[in-house]
Amino acid sequence: MLRQSPLLFCLLAILAPAHAQSTAPVVGTVSSRSTGQGIPFVNIGLPQRGLGTVSDEQGRYHLPYNAAYAADTVRISSVGFKPLLLPFAALLAAPAIGLVPEPVALNEVSVTAAGAYQHPNTAGLAKAAPRMSLHLSANELGTELGCLVHLQHRPALVQSLHVVVLKNEAGPLTFRLNIYRLDAQGLPTTEKLLARDVLITATPEAGVLSADITADHLVLTEDFLLALEWVKNPLPAGPDLTQRISFGGAMKYGAQLYFRRTSQAPWTKPRFTSNMPALGMRPVVALYATVKD
Structure with missing residues (x-):
């Protein structure tokens, strides 16, 4: 659930689901x-x-x-x-x-003119709003948070992926950055558009975590879901580990924020309540890609 305080502080609670006695x-x-x-x-x-x-x-x-x-x-x-x-x-x-290994299809960038992509752009939320943060709260590996990213110009050659970390008191946490295809209704699927795992580690220092993927030659011609997935925790791990890490965020019109509780769970939109008028705006996490088009 997302709640907004008078100081524009948002909380994203991704709670582990209740299960029968194991x-x-x-x-x-x-x-x-x-x-x-x-x-x-x-x-x-x-x-x-x-x-x-x-x-x-x-x-x-x-x-x-x-x-x-x-x-x-x-x-x-x-x-x-x-x-x-x-x-x-x-x-x-x-x-x-x-x-069973599955061959990865090569991207068509190899047959595209080398000078076709000249203009650098940013896709997604690159600058967090002042005094606003999103907290990822979960007990299980595979918890994932993502937002829909709109490409202004297509095709676009993706250069790097980024997430804004405001605070990390949980120690080194390893995340995987995923790019998912959208279906015909614009909803996220399980199909990944990156041909490899792209990992980043959040250290205690605040700042922007970045991953260079220029060598992947990833060309996109459609909007996508950019997501951050927790895949490795430090030892020892407490049950409330990720309650102590927060990411930049903002309120935007038309924002589409998704999460899933753990590995293979369905994508869900978080509930959002506010004690301030939102006027149709919704929260978005500071996940973004740098591209050339």
């Missing part, structure tokens, strides 16, 4: 069938339950278990591999999962 978690690994190597930061979850997690750097994962989940479908996905769907009972019986 027994010991399912402990397993996700690896590549071609190499046998563990796959880092794989998304594993039950979409219908809003329950999930992210594997560690070696592909190891812990997923809560309950007998009521046996017939539910588990979705396992990672960039560069074919998504896998299987019954939770099958995962319980064989928790060591192998994913």
